[in-house]
Each structure stands twice: as C-alpha cells, then as structure tokens.
Amino acid sequence: MAGLVGVTAAPFTYVSHVLGLAAAVLVLVWCVHFRGGLAFVAVNKNLIFNLHPVFMLIGFIIIGGEAIMSYKGLPGSKEVKKLIHLILHAIAIVLAVVGIWAAFKYHNDSGIANLYSLHSWVGLGTISLYAIQWIFGFITFFFPGAAPSLRRNALPWHVLFGLFVYILAIATAELGFLEKLTFLQNGGLAKYGTEAFLVNFTALVVIFFGAFVVVSAVAPASTEEPQGYVPIAES
Numbered sequence: 750m751a752g753l754v755g756v757t758a759a760p761f762t763y764v765s766h767v768l769g770l771a772a773a774v775l776v777l778v779w780c781v782h783f784r785g786g787l788a789f790v791a792v793n794k795n796l797i798f799n800l801h802p803v804f805m806l807i808g809f810i811i812i813g814g815e816a817i818m819s820y821k822g823l824p825g826s827k828e829v830k831k832l833i834h835l836i837l838h839a840i841a842i843v844l845a846v847v848g849i850w851a852a853f854k855y856h857n858d859s860g861i862a863n864l865y866s867l868h869s870w871v872g873l874g875t876i877s878l879y880a881i882q883w884i885f886g887f888i889t890f891f892f893p894g895a896a897p898s899l900r901r902n903a904l905p906w907h908v909l910f911g912l913f914v915y916i917l918a919i920a921t922a923e924l925g926f927l928e929k930l931t932f933l934q935n936g937g938l939a940k941y942g943t944e945a946f947l948v949n950f951t952a953l954v955v956i957f958f959g960a961f962v963v964v965s966a967v968a969p970a971s972t973e974e975p976q977g978y979v980p981i982a983e984s
C-alpha cells in the first residue's frame with residue numbers, strides 16, 4: 750500500500766477531535782432534550798434505552814477513535830503513548846459493555862425480544878472482535894510481549910485488523926441510528942421534523958469522524974517517518 754505522500758496526521762486529528770465533540774453534544778441533545786433523558790433504573794424504560802446510543806457513541810466510537818489516534822497527536826515517548834492507547838481502548842470496551850447492557854435491560858424489562866436485528870448481530874460481533882484485538886495487542890506488545898521479530902510482523906496486522914473492526918463499529922452505529930429513527934417514524938415521528946433531521950445529521954457527523962480517524966491512523970506522524978499503513982516503528 751502506497752504512503753500518503755506529503756501528508757501528516759496532525760491536521761486530521763484536530764478535525765477528528767472537533768467532529769467527535771460535535772457528535773457527543775448532538776447525541777446528548779437527542780437523548781436528553783428530545784427523548785426525555787437517561788436513567789439506569791426507571792419506570793419509563795425508554796430512559797434506560799437512551800443510555801445505549803450515548804454510551805456506544807461517546808464510549809465506544811469516540812473514546813475508541815481517540816485511542817486509535819493517540820500515537821499521532823500526543824507528545825511523549827512511544828511507551829507512554831502505548832499506555833494511553835491501551836487504557837483508552839480498555840475504557841471504550843467497558844463503556845460499550847455498559848451500553849449493550851442498557852439495550853438488553855430495556856428489551857428484557859419491556860418484554861421485547863433480543864438479538865433480532867442485523868444491528869444487534871453486527872454489534873455483538875464488533876464488540877467481540879474489539880475485545881479479542883485488545884487482548885492480542887496487550888499480550889503481543891505490552892505484557893509479557895512477544896519476541897521483537899514477531900512484534901514487527903504482527904504490527905501491520907494489528908493496524909489493519911484494528912481499522913477493520915473500527916469501521917465495523919462505525920457501520921454498526923449507523924445501523925443503530927437508522928433502526929431507532931425508523932421505529933420512531935413508524936410510531937408517528939415527523940419524517941422531516943427537527944428530531945429526524947438531528948438524528949440523521951448526528952449519524953452523518955459520525956461517518957466523517959470515523960473517516961478522519963482512519964486517515965489519521967494511516968497518515969504518518971511526521972514527513973520524516975516511513976510512509977504507509979504502519980504508523981509506529983515497533984522495536
């Protein structure tokens with residue numbers, strides 16, 4: 750794969766931060782202002798469901814995206830960046846588990862069937878692959894750490910598989926927005942109303958966020974670095 754000649758990651762990471770912040774604000778405005786708020790325990794079970802998009806977007810997609818970009822924007826040694834990378838990914842996984850728990854709790858408390866949609870199948874697959882990727886990365890690159898030659902060979906696969914899983918996560922979130930909005934519209938929500946526009950626009954911002962995260966990961970941190978899809982030199 751050819752490198753991105755003459756391009757560095759930094760400007761793409763700045764745009765990603767702005768898009769991530771915008772997506773976080775938009776999903777909160779949707780769930781709190783339009784959908785009635787968030788709750789872990791409530792008589793109105795919709796408030797429990799509302800935790801799902803908030804935790805999946807802010808926890809999984811945005812913090813996961815920041816974890817991917819941690820090698821590109823931050824100062825400090827490679828070891829410090831590696832630690833930030835693995836901790837942010839761990840936080841993303843924990844918050845995603847809470848978000849998925851909220852979707853199951855909403856279904857179970859409301860007598861709705863589980864795992865009937867493409868969104869839920871791809872979602873469970875994505876979080877499983879994400880966790881597997883984290884465990885393999887931890888063992889290979891952090892503790893106990895593989896032999897140097899194995900680490901070098903494993904790194905391009907780690908990057909490639911990581912980006913694949915991240916794109917799957919973005920696709921899952923898109924399916925989720927589409928599904929929820931379709932349910933709401935079937936229930937009478939105005940198709941061209943403010944809320945429908947807000948949800949579609951949030952999903953659009955998420956696509957752009959994902960695209961900028963991927964370009965940040967693929968672009969070299971500086972023009973002196975080797976070009977291509979291997980962003981960090983693993984000794």
Ligand code: HEM
Binds near residue numbers: 801870
């Ligand atoms: C990458 C992020 C996401 C993942 C991994 C994910 C995963 C899941 C899973 C596993 C379920 C099944 C729960 C059950 O069967 O009881 C579910 C349900 C649901 N999710 Fe998501 N979700 C994500 C993001 C979103 C977003 C952003 C929305 C937007 C509103 C959303 C909307 C829904 C809806 C409406 C349901 C209930 C209907 C169904 O089971 O398909 N999801 N999600």
